[in-house]
Amino acid sequence: MAITTMPTDTQATSILDAAALLRAVAQGIKARRLSSTEWETTSSSGQGRYTVLLDADGGARCTCKAGQYARFACKHATLVQVLARVLDDNREQTDDLPF
Numbered sequence: 665m666a667i668t669t670m671p672t673d674t675q676a677t678s679i680l681d682a683a684a685l686l687r688a689v690a691q692g693i694k695a696r697r698l699s700s701t702e703w704e705t706t707s708s709s710g711q712g713r714y715t716v717l718l719d720a721d722g723g724a725r726c727t728c729k730a731g732q733y734a735r736f737a738c739k740h741a742t743l744v745q746v747l748a749r750v751l752d753d754n755r756e757q758t759d760d761l762p763f
């Protein structure tokens with residue numbers, strides 16, 4: 665059996681951060697899909713909107729400050745990554761989103 669190791673150059677944004685997801689949920693951040701690669705989320709204050717772009721590898725980039733400068737995905741990008749995966753698993757039900 666071959667032993668595999670984690671690639672050192674894995675894109676950080678493709679790794680899901682459970683703490684970031686919990687922050688997004690706790691702060692009531694909502695996300696909606698604009699296209700297969702583009703989502704819009706609310707800000708934690710509810711005042712602003714951010715755009716999250718998904719790439720083919722499952723990574724995500726967000727237009728918020730943390731998303732632009734942090735090495736790891738922000739809470740908005742993480743929420744979108746999770747929702748996109750859920751939609752992917754239920755592709756036939758993507759027409760009527762509850763948000």
Ligand SMILES: [Zn+2]
Nearest residue numbers: 726728738740
């Ligand atoms: Zn963000």
